Amino acid sequence: MKYTGSCHCGNIAFEVDGEVKGAMACNCSLCQRKGALMWFVPRVELKLLTPESAIHTYTFNKHVIKHHFCATCGIHPYGEGVDPNGNAIAAINIRCIEDIDLESIQVQHYDGRSA
Template sequence: MKYTGSCHCGDIAFEVEGELDSVTTCNCSICQRKGAMMWFVPRVALELKTPESAMATYTFNKHNIQHRFCPRCGIHPFGEAQTPDGNAMAAINVRCLDEVDLDALSVQAFDGRSI
């Protein structure tokens, strides 16, 4: 299924395709503060509808994950990284997707604080 999403002000817009049935929450220092519910997809499933120049990027700790956010409204719609075997992935914040019933999703907790 194809989903549309954006930051709050719409400066970052995107489409993502895949089967959305479960999400991951994380208690690491940034995810806990953002309150993101992440859906991991191959990076090729994410299509930006706005230029990459509309985004800002934040990295921390090992600087492996590019946390993308809107410099105007501050919302973090997704992040990008590579798996240990080199596959490009995107972590979509499903709270930024249109018309998704969050209560219908299976939520799995990840203990990122312990990494």
């Protein structure tokens, strides 16, 4: 299934292919504050619809995840990293996907504070 999404102001817009079978809520110092629900997909399934120049990036701790956000509205629509097998992945904030029923998505809680 193809989904569309964006930050609040629309400066970062995207399409992503896949099936949302669940999402992850992390309690690390950043994720807890931004309240994201992350859905992981292969990076090739994410297509940006806006220029990369609209994206700002924040990294912290081990600097392995690129947390992308909009400098205008502050929303974090997705991040990028590498899975344990070395494959490029995108972590899509499903709260930024249009017309998704968040109540129907099973959420797994991850203890990022201890990782």
